[in-house]
Amino acid sequence: MLSFIQSSNLKNGVDFLLINENKKITQLKNNEWNNYNFGIFLLGENITLTLKCNRNKKEKEFGHLKIKTSHLWIKHSSSKIDCSQLGYPSNQGPGKGERGRYGRCGGGGYGTKGEENDEQGGEIYGEETLLKQIHFGSGGGDGSAWIQSSGGSGGGIIELIIEQQLINHGSIQSNGGSGSRDGDAGGGGSGGSILIELQCQSQSHSNKLEQTFGTITCIGGNQNKINEGGKGRIAIYGIELSADDILKIDPKPFNRSYK
Template identity: 75%
Template sequence: MLSFIQSSNLKNGVDFLLITENQQTIQLKNNEWNDYNFGIFLLGENTTLTLNCNRYKKELGHLKIKTSHLWIKHSSSKIDCSKLGYPMNQGPGKGNSLRGGGGYGTKGGGYDGQCGEMYGEETLLKKIHFGSGGYGYGGSGGGIIELIIEQQLINHGSIQSNGKNAYNYGGGGSGGSILIEFQCQSHSNKLKQTVGTITCIGGSGRYNGGDGRIAIYGIELSSDDILAIDPKPWKLKYFEMQIE
């Protein structure tokens, strides 16, 4: 695929996204679909793909990518919308008094009445949510990542939307949302998928933030895939519930 796009008239940054340099941060459009019909290839080390998100204007980060291929080559590289959800003391699951952690997919840390509550639904198909902020000098929640993969995912780095750690014993922010849809698994075209590390965990604090939510559609996850996904994706939870 790489040899094809490099020898064609396709434009980097328009038809595909190829990053070969190290220590790069690439900001994509916020809350709009970023379409790369011929793939995204993060080949440099310590490369971060994130959003152009103005937190000073109280923007929340929602990354939407549709691409044929997504390749993250190095363990130090990532797609990251951590800390781009609701700020401290804000959101449907915001931490309450005495430094409670923000909630979302699970309750935030803290005693009853202090911790942030759960909200939303597990499939992420009816409505997808941002993570909530922790109480006091708390951490912000995680943002939202939506990925549509038309051919193949090779993730040797990480895809993450974690909550932020708190300041001065505040409550941690809750993890955000990651929704991944594979559209490639026809009977005639079953490419090997490397799902890799995917996380939506809460930030630390006097009381930690709760987990976010992850849902993955279109492929069967192996036991090795599941070990690197935190929290467990919705389809796995549903499958376990049916067996019980």
């Protein structure tokens, strides 16, 4: 596939996306489809494919990455597609973390409840198929003013339509952020949503290409802390996943061979 696109008149960044450079951050369009008919190939090390998303203004922009492509190849473990912390900011979202005793706040909830001893963790919402509803992760709770802590943001949304082959030796992630002062005060944000559709199995001809799912995560911030953010949701369509396929997928995905 690579030899074909490199020897053709196809244009990098338009017809396909090929990144060979190391330590490269590439931002795609937010909340609209990024179409690469001849594939996305992340071949360098420490590559991050993410979004143009303004998180600095008062009304923070949320990150929703939509990609449709023939092939998605991520060569190195250090490279990733990442929409972490691009969901609801602290104290916001349907599953936002609440303030607990002594200023310590709960983690945001989404696919699972946010954590906190005083039951201040955020609630579960949404549905597992991600077809009727697809949500951003919720933010963790802020501490009181005298503690000066803030909760982590929830994860964003990633939607991938892959027509032929997924080879992921890196990671695809939409994780929640950790609160300031870790587990002491600000709650962790919850993971976001990842929806993957493999269309090759539904085509009329038999597709013999091997799929490699690798590491796919929607986990909460403040990992292993008392106010850890809840997990997000992952759904994968177009193939029946084996036990080996899901070893590095967290949370366990909703899976169906048809959408």
